[in-house]
Structures are given as structure tokens and as C-alpha cells.
Amino acid sequence: MIEFSEVYKTYRNGKIVALRGVSFRVPKGVLAGFLGPNGSGKTTSLKLMVGLLRRDRGRILVRGFDPEKESREVRSITGFLPEKPVYPSGIRVDLFLYHIAKLRGVPWSDVRRIIRLVGLEKYADKPIGGLSRGYLQRLGLAQALLSQPELLLLDEPTANLDPLARLEILELIDTLKKDLGATVIISSHILPELQLVIDYAIFIDNGIVVDYGRLDELATKYGAMTVYKLSLAGDPRSIARDLLSLHSVKGVIIRGDTMLEVHVDTNTGREFLDYIEDLRRSGLVLDYNVQTSYLDQLYRKAVGGERAVA
Amino acid sequence: MRRFSLSNVLAQAELITAVHMGKSVIALVAPLTILNAVLLAVTGFQADVVKGIETLISTLYVVMAGVMLAGLAEELSTGQALAYLIHPITNREYIAAWMLAGPGLLGASYILAILAPIVVIEPSLVFESYVYEPVVYGLIELIYITLIALMASLVLRNRSRVTTLILSFVFLAPIVIMIVLSIISIVLGIEPSLRTLISLIMVFHPMIPMLSDYSDLKVASLLYAITASAILGALLFVKADRLEV
Ligand SMILES: Nc1ncnc2c1ncn2[C@@H]1O[C@H](COP(=O)(O)OP(=O)(O)OP(=O)(O)O)[C@@H](O)[C@H]1O
Ligand SMILES: [Mg+2]
Numbered sequence: 041m042i043e044f045s046e047v048y049k050t051y052r053n054g055k056i057v058a059l060r061g062v063s064f065r066v067p068k069g070v071l072a073g074f075l076g077p078n079g080s081g082k083t084t085s086l087k088l089m090v091g092l093l094r095r096d097r098g099r100i101l102v103r104g105f106d107p108e109k110e111s112r113e114v115r116s117i118t119g120f121l122p123e124k125p126v127y128p129s130g131i132r133v134d135l136f137l138y139h140i141a142k143l144r145g146v147p148w149s150d151v152r153r154i155i156r157l158v159g160l161e162k163y164a165d166k167p168i169g170g171l172s173r174g175y176l177q178r179l180g181l182a183q184a185l186l187s188q189p190e191l192l193l194l195d196e197p198t199a200n201l202d203p204l205a206r207l208e209i210l211e212l213i214d215t216l217k218k219d220l221g222a223t224v225i226i227s228s229h230i231l232p233e234l235q236l237v238i239d240y241a242i243f244i245d246n247g248i249v250v251d252y253g254r255l256d257e258l259a260t261k262y263g264a265m266t267v268y269k270l271s272l273a274g275d276p277r278s279i280a281r282d283l284l285s286l287h288s289v290k291g292v293i294i295r296g297d298t299m300l301e302v303h304v305d306t307n308t309g310r311e312f313l314d315y316i317e318d319l320r321r322s323g324l325v326l327d328y329n330v331q332t333s334y335l336d337q338l339y340r341k342a343v344g345g346e347r348a349v350a
Numbered sequence: 351m352r353r354f355s356l357s358n359v360l361a362q363a364e365l366i367t368a369v370h371m372g373k374s375v376i377a378l379v380a381p382l383t384i385l386n387a388v389l390l391a392v393t394g395f396q397a398d399v400v401k402g403i404e405t406l407i408s409t410l411y412v413v414m415a416g417v418m419l420a421g422l423a424e425e426l427s428t429g430q431a432l433a434y435l436i437h438p439i440t441n442r443e444y445i446a447a448w449m450l451a452g453p454g455l456l457g458a459s460y461i462l463a464i465l466a467p468i469v470v471i472e473p474s475l476v477f478e479s480y481v482y483e484p485v486v487y488g489l490i491e492l493i494y495i496t497l498i499a500l501m502a503s504l505v506l507r508n509r510s511r512v513t514t515l516i517l518s519f520v521f522l523a524p525i526v527i528m529i530v531l532s533i534i535s536i537v538l539g540i541e542p543s544l545r546t547l548i549s550l551i552m553v554f555h556p557m558i559p560m561l562s563d564y565s566d567l568k569v570a571s572l573l574y575a576i577t578a579s580a581i582l583g584a585l586l587f588v589k590a591d592r593l594e595v
Contacts, residue, residue, distance in 0.1 A: 090436055093594045112355075116438035126429040128369040142361045143437040183433075 041191060041223045042066040042089060044249075047098030049084055054096075058084040060247040062098070066225060066240065070254075071217050073234045074227040075339055076244035082227040083123050085244070086193050090115050102191065116144065119184035123195035123227075125176065129169030133160060136168060137182060144187040151186070158182045158212075173200040181209065185216065192216070192224040198233065210237050235335040243342035251342045255335075259306040262341045264334040265290055266309055270300040270316070274324040288312045306334040354446075358439045362447030365434075367455055370421035378414050379459045382407055387467030395472060397480035401561060404464055408488030408557055409520065411460045415492055416499045416516030419452045423503035423512045432595040445500070445590040449583065452496040457489050464488070487557040487572070494556055494575045495520070497582040504589045523554040 042065065049059040059081045066072050074082050087093045088100055091107035091114060100107055107114040127136060137151045155164050158178040163171060171179060177200050184192060197213065198206040214237045217224050225242075228234055242252040251258065258264070272279060280292040280300060288308035293301040304312045319325040367375075386407055393399040425431040435444060464485055468475050475481050495516065502512045527550045531542045549567055551558050556575035559567035 087595075092432060092435055094592065112438050112440050115436060118436070120436035122429070122432055122436065124429060125433055127433050128365070128430060131365075131369060139361060139365050140437055143358060143434070143439050145438075183437075 041068040041103055042225075043099070043101045044085070044088075045099045047085075047088065047100060048096045049081075049088060049093065050096055058247055059088075059095075062244070062247070062249050064242050064249045064252040066223065066242070066252075068223050069221060070240035071214070071224045071238050072226070072240035072242060073238040073335070074225050074242050074244065075229065075231070075234075075335075076343060077229060080244045081247045082244060083195055086120070086195050086225070086227060089193060090118055090120055116187075117189055118191045118193060119187070119189035121177075121180045121184045121192075121194040121197050123199075125180045127168045127176070127179065130167055132165055133168055133171070133179060134164040136179075137186065140183050140186055146187045154182045154186050157185070174202065174205055177201055177205075177209075181212070188220055188222075190220075190222055192222050194224065194226045196228055197226060198228070198230060206233060210234075213237060231335045231339055232330070232333050235333045238335075241335070241338065243339065245343045255338075256307045258338055258342075259334055262338055264306055264337040264341065265303040266306050266330060266334045267332040268302045268304060268312075268316075268328050269331045270302060270328045271326045272298050272300060272324065273326055276300055279319070279324060283312075283315075286312055286315060301331065355439075355443060358443045359446045359450055362434065362439060362444060363450040363455070366421070366447055366451040371418050371451065371455065374414070374418065375456070375459055378411070379463050382410065383463045383466055386463060387471070390467055391471060395475060397478075400480055401484050404484035404488060405557060405561060407464060408460070408484070408491060409555075411456065411463075411488070412492055412495045412520055413517065415452060415456045415496045416520065417513050418456070419448065419496050419499035420503055420509045420512035420516070422448050422500055423507050424509040426503065426507045426595065427509065429595065435595055441590040441593045442587055445504075445586050445593075448500055449497070449586065452500060453493040456496065457492055460488060460492055461485060483560060484557070487560045490572065490575045490579070491555060491557040494579050494582075497579050497586065500586055501582055501589070504586065504593070519554055524551045527551055527554075 044065075045063045047059050047062040048057075050057050062081065062085060074085070076082055084093065088095055089102055089107055091111035094108055102114045103117060105113045131139075134151060134155065137155065138148060141148060141151050155161055158181050160175065160178050160182060163175055168176075168179065177197070181197065184194070192213075194213070198209055201209060210233060213224060213226070216222065217237075226234065226238065239255050240253070241255055241258060243250045253261075270279075276294045276297060276299070280294055283289045283292050283300070283302055288305045288311045289302060290305055291303040293303075295301055302312070316325055316328055320328070386403060389403045390400065393403075431444065435441065465476065468481060498519065499512060499516050502515050503509075506512055506515070528547065531547060531550075535541055544562070545564060545567070548559055548562055548564065549570070552567065552571045552574065556571045559571040562568075
């Protein structure tokens with residue numbers, strides 16, 4: 041779906057180097073996380089994908105189109121949620137969306153549908169200038185989803201949202217991906233919540249893509265584990281022994297009398313979770329939660345620990 | 351796929367009008383039309399008066415147009431342009447929409463403001479050269495200045511700088527030319543002709559020669575403004591291809 045090869049991009053006549061030879065691929069149908077610290081080049085890369093910026097060097101293909109020369113083609117198959125969207129503040133929400141619908145050749149009934157989908161009904165006839173940041177983000181999603189695009193590029197879609205709205209949006213994206221079969225790229229540095237939805241990752245740091253691929257393959261490659269914290273009612277030693285007999289458990293550390301830290305292989309983690317649920321029902325395990333997500337570990341290993349964002 | 355979509359241009363021009371000009375155009379056209387009607391009726395349609403009034407109105411229009419089209423600079427600097435360009439509208443169509451909303455829409459309302467009172471009061475006058483000539487010149491000056499404002503917006507990307515530039519272009523430049531010419535005349539003892547003065551100011555106000563009796567300068571200013579506008583229009587498309595938002 042997307043292919044970058046050796047892409048260079050500078051700003052201010054070469055004074056600021058944003059991308060220094062970026063190469064990666066995103067296959068059709070994945071939900072990819074585009075992960076990297078502030079200023080690593082995520083927004084720059086996303087903008088290059090739809091021809092909002094011009095690359096200095098290298099090649100970019102989006103479903104076979106060159107976004108610079110074939111911007112209309114690329115823009116019509118892509119829904120884009122900008123990082124810091126600015127909309128005409130005096131225009132009504134629905135009228136703005138009608139305008140976008142016109143540009144996209146989408147019937148007006150779709151506008152009403154999308155307004156309902158993102159929960160903007162109450163504000164549809166209000167000027168955009170009066171929306172809170174969270175509702176502006178919903179408007180951003182509405183305009184991105186309007187024509188049911190094949191490719192969705194979301195630049196930090198959960199920024200400015202409260203925790204509940206974040207989950208709502210992520211679930212929405214997940215369903216949309218499943219319903220539409222769209223390819224989705226989400227740029228972010230908030231990792232735990234992304235782990236719930238993505239199945240592909242691109243790690244970028246300082247203008248270079250350091251690694252990319254399917255999440256399970258990356259997890260295997262880096263030996264990334266999910267670390268769980270268990271609080272127990274029973275004897276930690278015997279539970280630890282039982283856990284170690286599981287294929288997916290790679291290590292157990294006993295922390296005091298009632299705590300266990302369990303390192304679980306990410307790709308076979310299901311087995312562990314089923315087992316823990318059984319223990320919980322029998323009362324031996326009181327509670328458990330993820331201490332370190334493997335996405336976190338991958339990020340640290342790929343991007344480099346000291347610069348990582350938890 | 352189509353290389354250029356006229357319907358995109360029309361849709362975007364409509365939005366630009368709503369966002370940047372809607373109320374201000376009405377606020378501008380209505381009083382100017384009335385002012386024009388009153389002045390014409392009071393002074394009784396003398397050729398010189400008609401020309402003078404139309405030049406005045408044209409200048410006001412040019413200033414307003416410059417200020418409104420600096421809205422492009424604003425859309426570029428705030429990132430609002432991006433809100434449109436992520437959709438299937440090309441950079442060229444987006445700029446073309448500005449060209450349509452600016453010179454096109456403002457030009458049409460300018461013609462309306464000038465001709466409406468005349469058509470109502472004395473329709474036959476429309477065919478007098480002293481009536482239609484200022485309309486034609488004024489329109490061309492309007493197009494010329496709005497295209498300069500759009501180019502300045504693309505290059506400077508700063509609303510207040512573009513506005514300042516246009517205001518200096520319209521008001522300051524002619525004054526500077528006059529001062530420079532008078533200094534030259536004092537220092538060198540040469541008396542610059544009115545003709546020299548007009549042909550210099552013509553670059554900033556293609557309409558000015560129309561007020562004089564130099565018929566060759568009249569033609570020259572028309573040719574200059576039309577050629578310059580055509581070149582500016584083409585350059586705007588070239589710049590649009592390189593536009594980054
Ligand atoms: N318009 C611009 N002009 C100058 N420099 C820019 C511009 N946009 C980005 N940069 C620089 O390019 C580099 C990459 O920026 P980019 O916005 O792509 O990073 P990012 O990964 O999206 O960061 P963040 O997580 O903060 O959004 C940074 O050093 C940034 O300062
Ligand atoms: Mg960014």
C-alpha cells in the first residue's frame with residue numbers, strides 16, 4: 041500500500057533535516073503504529089504521503105501513485121487526520137463537512153451519517169470556532185472518514201481527548217478497519233493504548249526508520265515480553281512453579297509474599313491469560329495487570345532506551 | 351483522472367467567499383453603490399466627474415481586495431489550507447479558487463457597484479466611453495492588484511505583511527515617486543514631465559493614464575497590466591505546484 045525508499049526531506053532550504061533516508065513498507069489491510077519520539081519525522085512522513093510536502097530525494101508510492109505528481113488520486117483514496125488541524129472558525133460544522141463531501145464526491149446523506157458516527161449531532165449547526173478540542177478532534181475524524189477511504193492516516197488521533205474518549209476513538213478506528221478493510225496508520229508516542237489495536241509497527245527516530253514489520257514478527261525478533269504483575273492469595277512459590285511449566289512463560293520473579301512478576305512471550309500470551317483467569321476464579325490470584333507492555337519494550341529496543349517515551 | 355476540476359474550483363471559491371469575504375463584500379458594495387449613485391446624481395454625469403468617482407471607487411475596491419486576498423497568506427500560515435488540501439483538490443485548483451474568488455467575484459461586484467446606479471438613472475450612458483472606459487480600466491487594475499496580493503501571500507505567508515505590501519503599493523509608491531521626481535527636479539534642475547510621472551505611477555495604478563489625455567499611455571498601461579496579470583497568473587500556477595502546507 042505504501043512504500044518509502046531512501047526518502048530525504050529538509051526544511052528551510054536544507055537547514056533542518058527532518059528525514060534522512062527513510063525506507064519502509066506498509067502492506068494493505070494492516071493497522072500500523074507509526075511510533076517515534078517528538079521531532080522524529082512522523083508528521084513529515086505522513087504529509088509526504090499525500091503530497092502536502094515535496095521530498096528532496098527518494099521515492100514514495102501510495103497504492104502505486106506518486107503523491108507529488110498524482111496528488112488527486114492519492115488524496116481521494118486517503119482520509120487524513122492532521123496533527124494540529126485548523127478549520128475555518130466561522131463556518132458551521134455541517135456546512136464544512138458538506139464542502140468536504142462536495143470535494144470528495146460523496147452524497148450529503150453521508151455527512152449526516154458521519155456526524156452521528158463521531159458523536160457531533162449536538163454541534164452540527166454550530167460554528168466550528170465554538171468546539172472544544174475534543175470535539176474538534178471528532179470533526180477531524182469525521183472529515184477523514186467521510187468517503188470511507190481505503191487508507192487512513194491519523195496523526196496522533198487521541199491527542200486532546202479524555203481517557204474515555206480515547207478508548208472510544210480507538211475502538212471506532214478498530215471497527216472501521218474491520219468493516220472497511222482499510223489500511224490504517226496511526227502516529228503516536230502513547231504506547232499502551234495502541235497495543236490494543238495495532239498489528240504492524242514502524243519505528244522512527246531522528247529522521248530514520250529504525251525498524252518496521254508485523255508486530256508478532258518484531259516481538260519474536262527482539263524477544264519482547266509482556267510483563268504482568270500478579271497479586272496472590274496463595275503461596276507464591278508453588279504458583280510460580282506452575283506458571284513456569286507454561287510454554288508462554290519465560291520467567292517469574294517473586295516479589296515478597298503476595299506478588300509475582302511474570303515475563304510472558306507476547307505471541308503465545310493467550311495461553312497464559314487463560315490460565316490466570318482460571319486461577320482467579322479459584323481465588324489463588326486476586327488481581328493481575330500489565331506492568332510493561334511489549335510494545336513499550338519494542339519501542340525501547342528499536343528506538344533506544346534513553347530517548348523512549350513510556 | 352481529470353487534470354483540472356472546475357467543479358472543485360467553484361466549490362472552493364464559494365467557501366473562500368463565505369469564509370473571507372461574505373459579509374465584507376456586501377458591506378463594501380452596498381455603501382459604495384449608494385455613494386456612487388448620490389455623487390453621480392448630484393454632479394449630473396459630467397465626463398470628468400464620472401471618471402473621478404469611478405477611479406475613487408476602484409481604488410477603494412483595490413485596497414479591499416488586497417486586504418481580503420491576504421486571507422490566502424492566513425490560510426497558509428495557520429494551516430487552514432491543509433484542511434482542504436488533504437482532500438481531492440489539487441494545489442492548482444486551490445489557488446485557482448482564490449483567483450476566482452478574488453479577481454472574479456470582486457470584479458463582478460465592482461462592475462455592479464459602478465454600473466448599477468448608472469443603469470438605473472440613465473441607461474444610455476453605459477455606452478459612453480467616459481463611463482465604460484473607467485470600468486474596464488478599474489477592472490483590469492483590480493485583477494492586477496489581486497494577483498499581486500495572491501503572489502505575495504504565497505511568498506510571504508503572513509497576512510499583515512501582505513496587507514502592508516498592498517497598501518504601500520497602492521498609496522505609498524505613487525507618493526514616493528512624486529517625492530523622488532521633485533527631488534530630482536530640484537537637484538538637477540530638470541523639470542520632469544507629467545508624462546514621466548504618469549508612466550511611472552502606471553506600474554502601480556494601471557488606471558491612472560486613463561485620466562490623462564495621453565492616448566498612447568492609455569494603451570501602454572492596458573497592455574502592461576494585462577501582460578503582467580497573465581504572467582502573474584501563470585507564475586501562481588507554477589508556485590502552486592511547489593506549495594507546501
Ligand atoms: N514547517 C517546518 N519548518 C521547519 N522545521 C520543521 C517543520 N516541520 C517540522 N520541522 C522539523 O522537522 C523535524 C521532524 O518534525 P515532525 O513534525 O515530522 O516530527 P514528529 O515526529 O511528527 O514530532 P511530534 O511527535 O512532536 O509530532 C523536527 O526537527 C521539526 O522541528
Ligand atoms: Mg507530529
